[in-house]
Amino acid sequence: MRKTQAFLLSLLLLLNFCGQPARQPDEVRLRLAIDPGNITPINYNSQEALQIINLLYQSLLTVDLEDNTLKPGLASAFPEVERKDSLTFFHYQLRPEAEWSDGSPVTAQDVAFTLKVLKAPFIRNESIRSQVEFIQDIQLDASDPKKFTLVCQGFTPEMQLLTGDFFILPAYLLDPQGSLSAIPFTALSQADSTQYNTAHTRAVAARCNKLGSPDSKDILQGSAGYRLAEWATGQHVVLKRKDNWWGKNTGHAASYLNANPEQINFQIIPDNTTALLALKNAQLDVLDNIPVNEFEQLQQDGNFLKNYELHTPQGYDLIYAAINTRKARFRDKRTRQAIAHLMDVNGMIRVSQQSYATPTVGPIPPDRKDFYHPQLQPRPYSPEQAVTLLKAAGWIQEQNGWYRNLNGQREDLRIELLYRAGNTMYEQMALVFQQHAAKAGIPVSLQPLEGNVYNQKIEQLDYDMHFRGISGNPFVFNFKPLFHTSFAGPGGFNTTGFGTPESDQLLNQINETESETDKARQLHRLQEIIQEEAAFVPLYFRKEKIAIHSRFTNTRVSGVRPYYDLSSFMLKP
Template identity: 85%
Template sequence: MRKTQAFLFSLLLLLLNFCGQPARQPDEVRLRLAIDPGSLSPIGYTSLEALQIINLLYHSLLTVDLEDNELKPGLASAFPEVERKDSLTFFHYQLRPEAEWPDGSPVTAQDVAFTLKVLKSPYVRNENIRSQLEFIQDIKLNSADPSRFTLVCRGYTPEMQLLTGDFFILPSYLLDPQQVYNTIPLQAWSTADSTQYNTDRTRAVATRCNSLGSPENKALLQGSAGYEVAEWAPGQHIVLKRKENWWGKNTGNVVSHLTAHPAQINFQIIPDNTTALLALKNSQLDVLDNIPVNEFEQLRQDENFLKNYDLHTPQGYDLIYAAINSRAPKFRDKRTRQAIAHLLDVPAMIRVSQQSYATPTVGPIPPDRKDLYHPQLQPRPYDPTQATTLLKAAGWIQEQNGWYRNINGQREDLRIELLYRAGNTAYEQMALIFQQHAGKAGIPVTLLPLEGNVYSQRIDQRDYDMHFRGISGNPFVFNFKPLFHTSFSGPGGLNSTGFGTPESDRLLDQINEAESEADKARSLHRLQEIMQEEAAFLPLYFRKERIAIHNRFTNTKVSGVRPYYDLSSFMLKP
């Protein structure tokens, strides 16, 4: 009886969730978001769910075409011309002549300059993106052509071409109507003393930029891409509407990767997997990704379902990892963390939670990148005997009910509170396996599934012992500095584990500055060795994506690169 009641309750929630929305269009695409993105700021987003939506609102200079996973010009009319002089590299860009903002004004080099100043401004909250653009020192505008500009960069690496074009361009007319930032040189934000620009006018621009992306300020969410926000009900849905006179339609067939085909894209916020699957089976969703393995296997055997939906399993670049809070006194000794790592039975976790849809890894590098993946390093095996040896070496004393040691004159019991996102079946299964193995080794583990925002807050505040999480990468850039450099280990920084040594910090800089693939590979190999030795950030596996897409659509561009499909390219079959 309880199962029936739960089913009816989920169905009721689902029906209520679809009420009070814009009428469904014939060529509308509906899909699920597992969490509310919180903010859609193109300069301060913190979730992949937000990034998926932002990609439909804003353009960058360069983009990735999921049709072939190739880098192609976006707002730029072509790839930049590269000129190297001594220690500097100059990237000469030209913008597409068709590119316009929603008010009909052209996208210009001044908008690019404004965006870079915002991203480098110490008064704008964008620390994670700012670090990726440290190498850009200045921008030179062309007085004769407002569509031309040159980025002046420190040093050279092969990845710089992508990085110089991999940030969303902002409309300066909307965010800086008084053109305050026009008078501030980009180099000024890179100097130690930029206080002379801390004025009421610059703070007003920074305040406007910091508020960008909230539901209350959705009027500011106007980019150069083909969609705009039509409706945003936090916790329920976000509806995007195609712009009527979008400039991308004027670029011709040569630029087929810049698209805005569906009239409407409706993101349904459905945290619960069971509810999301029910919506899919009832044809209330056109797209569902991250389908749990068991349910995906059931869908593969459902002939009625397969009449309406196609299933896809692209090899993705999503890394699933375990994190240990190395700041906590009981985890500061790396031998303790190594012992815990030996209790992570990764093959069993893959077998139970992913079946054949995952590949174990020794580091944050995808194993298929054989040039960068460590060739000799082996995954740490599940070994409770070795875990016991390491715990004793770290000073832990085993009692009948567990382990303890004296830290700073006080008794500390070795207990672990394991956090993971509620509703994620894979994490739940992995957590149970770890809890069982750790318990056999005398370490009590408390499982604590948390709702998305609460979970993120606990991580950002470093209020945790251990957690499971996933991060999304790509096959183009391996800038791990925000994840692993000690300068990003403060509250809110991406380095939530506190990982980092002087050598690893140097390696992270060397990786970003390497001028050859061989130099980059050597630094990445050594970084993977240090990560395994420190055992704070524990890479587990890269997973394949599991996607269902309604077969009334074509041109879906399914790919292993997030978001795994191009919603803007979806077209109804004739």
């Protein structure tokens, strides 16, 4: 039966690779778990789409995965910052070499056009619009078409990153008549801008809303080193390197503004087993997010290791448990602390990640030693301490569990644990927690849910406890949406209801503090409060598990998504 199954997988794989563009010697082939669906730089909603967009478009600033540092991208340097009263001015200069696919220069007008597109209420930009709300205006320099100033309300140290963290669009392709250039930037920030919803602006909106679909290849062109060559929905997306791309003429910056492989071929393979078979058959050059057991097997496969290198960079994806403080039985923090003592983090790592994870005391990555709390220790797994805390919170133990009287009514301590269906990691973690909670007399029912239902229940705050992961990075530490009480309503990111007056004040200070010493002190205290409140329970940061064909060098493997720089790959001599 196993041989038959392997044969069928091989046949399916062979059929999947038929009808593809001829494989180029200087080509990188890798797997996408899902079809990107829409690769618009205006309103993308998946990591798969973002990975492709990064090869087509550029932002003012970029991340160099060689050393995980911010570098100027389309901008020739980091902006000069000027503060006046309640406003902050970020003065930018674009690279003189930067140009679009048709050879025309990237100018400040393109930046202004992009911001108007991201602000316009008649364009589908919901996922990006909030990220640029703090930008109040853009001022163009009459003497230099590549110079401009962003006018921002207030100031936080992270604004420098945020002012450069959106993809710049070519106005000549999306607005050839210059319809948006006549609209004041500030008008689009106002609640009522319907007067600008004209036939001309609707035409621009139609192009922008079409951008990123499989039939938008003629306008899906940015300033980066690649262009979309082919997109077969559900099968593959192929990018081709531009001829004479301008990035190679930028001097030192050319070391990270790359476009090395002639072709990049994204294979859409939803099934993990099929993806691993393609890797072993050398039909893929790169595979990430490899399941733990399969990764361990690859490490022992001598024939595989002759052609591939395996990498395990420390990632910035945090896995955590959330307890709903709005439920009456979880309002006392001693109850939540007791539940946290029943989470055997090391045991969860063993069964779901083996050694490919790092326990954490908070949402700060442990490799950020300046901000990670040096004295705080992870809460130990201890049923004894859990029992002591439950009794202190007023729970009474009986043969079948725990109960207490609340407002004259009996309240039983039970937990419904939600997690995403089909995710083996969460399923294994849930079983570990269920077993340990049972030893302490707390019944836990497991509720795996499909993605949309799972997200909906959490957004509606209809849950007891859930496991989840969030993607982070080593640059930004704005935790206000996760923990501030102003984000604790329905639909807000603070789904646990976490928050105290002190933590709210700290979150505001962290965003405003310029001193690294003060920020470290504030983040240390925030981590203490998070552990004490035990509503948001940080568990561990995952290590990534990646295989890359050894014929490539300069791969720049990193813990920052997408974990490697495809544009930098070079064939070994």
